[in-house]
Amino acid sequence: QKEVEQNSGPLSVPEGAIASLNCTYSDRGSQSFFWYRQYSGKSPELIMFIYSNGDKEDGRFTAQLNKASQYVSLLIRDSQPSDSATYLCAVNGRNDYKLSFGAGTTVTVRA
Amino acid sequence: GAVVSQHPSWVICKSGTSVKIECRSLDFQATTMFWYRQFPKQSLMLMATSNEGSKATYEQGVEKDKFLINHASLTLSTLTVTSAHPEDSSFYICSASLLGQGEKDQPQHFGDGTRLSIL
Numbered sequence: 001q002k003e004v005e006q007n008s009g010p011l012s013v014p015e016g017a018i019a020s021l022n023c024t025y026s027d028r029g030s031q032s033f034f035w036y037r038q039y040s041g042k043s044p045e046l047i048m049f050i051y052s053n054g055d056k057e058d059g060r061f062t063a064q065l066n067k068a069s070q071y072v073s074l075l076i077r078d079s080q081p082s083d084s085a086t087y088l089c090a091v092n093g094r095n096d097y098k099l100s101f102g103a104g105t106t107v108t109v110r111a
Numbered sequence: 112g113a114v115v116s117q118h119p120s121w122v123i124c125k126s127g128t129s130v131k132i133e134c135r136s137l138d139f140q141a142t143t144m145f146w147y148r149q150f151p152k153q154s155l156m157l158m159a160t161s162n163e164g165s166k167a168t169y170e171q172g173v174e175k176d177k178f179l180i181n182h183a184s185l186t187l188s189t190l191t192v193t194s195a196h197p198e199d200s201s202f203y204i205c206s207a208s209l210l211g212q213g214e215k216d217q218p219q220h221f222g223d224g225t226r227l228s229i230l
Contacts, residue, residue, distance in 0.1 A: 034218055043117075043204045043224040044155070088154065090219075097143060097208065099219060101154045 003027060004091050006102035014110050019076040021105050023089030026070070032092035033065055033072045037085045038104065044088055048074065079109045114138050115207050117222025125230055126197060132190045132225045134205030140185035141207035145219060146178075149202045161188045195229045202226050 007022040021035075032051055036044035048063040050056045050072065056063045062075040072091075076083055089102040114137040122130050134144055142163050147155040159169045159180050167180035177199075179191040188207075192199055203226075206219040 036221075043221040046218050046220060049218045098145070098157060098160060103154045 003100040004089055004102040006087075006089050006105045008105070010106040010108055012108045012110060013079050015079060015081060017079050017109075019079050019083065019107050019109070021074040021076075021087050021089075021107070023072045023074075023091075023102055024070055025072070025089075025091045025100075027091070027093060027100075028067075028070060030070075030091045030093065033063070034090040034092075034099070035061075035063060035072075035074045036088040036090060037083075038088055039085045047087070076107070079107075081109045081111050083107060084109045113209075113218075113220040115141075115205065115220050115222040117205050117225055119225060120223060121226050121228075123228045123230065124195065127194055128229075130192045130195055130227060132192075132203055132205070132227075134188045134190070134207065134222050136186045136207040139207075139209055141188075141209065142185060143208060144182060144188040145206045145208075146180060146188075146190050147204045147206065149204060149224075155204065158190075192227065195227070197229045200227055200229045 004025050013019045034049045035047045037047050038044045050063040050065045060077045064073045086104040086106045088104045090099040116135045118133045144161040146158045148158050149155050157170050158173045159167045161167045161180050161182040163182045163185050169175045182188040202224050204224040206221045208219045209217040
């Protein structure tokens with residue numbers, strides 16, 4: 001079983017809609033969860049991080065964490081064409097600082 | 112804040128050449144830096160963890176004699192790909208974090224990456 005799994009893409013949404021990205025992780029002791037955005041040919045850019053159960057909002061982005069279900073999600077509200085990218089879910093290990101990345105979900109926002 | 116600079120952005124060189132990539136944290140001190148490799152259409156693969164003043168910790172399957180890592184200061188880590196061959200062609204990305212400074216869970220911030228092409 002992979003450590004971090006993301007819902008398979010690609011995900012296509014119309015402009016203005018909500019894009020919903022899901023991620024599950026296998027290590028129940030994981031404590032820190034991150035969402036990165038990666039444009040084609042570029043390096044990852046931090047979007048959100050969350051440590052506690054519940055929701056965390058930052059502008060049009062909302063991260064949701066449920067440690068009991070080992071599940072973290074990212075919602076993008078009012079999606080814009082500039083949101084078209086691959087979104088990477090990353091999880092810190094229980095006892096170290098290393099990140100485990102999911103395979104990524106590619107999002108395309110249709111104008 | 113938390114800007115990470117990586118240089119060079121692109122390298123094209125002949126097989127057998129050694130290539131050095133620099134990673135700098137510009138506005139913070141990073142006791143720990145990470146080196147990743149990413150092949151097309153794949154996610155990031157951690158190669159090694161670089162700690163200032165000590166030897167790097169390599170992931171399983173990564174040849175430490177081929178990928179030399181030096182972390183001589185709190186703001187600079189270098190990766191040298193020795194005797195590079197076409198199969199080493201990839202996108203190499205470093206990251207840095209405020210780890211070890213009372214901020215265990217601080218995010219990693221990535222450099223812009225180095226695209227390495229070995230002919």
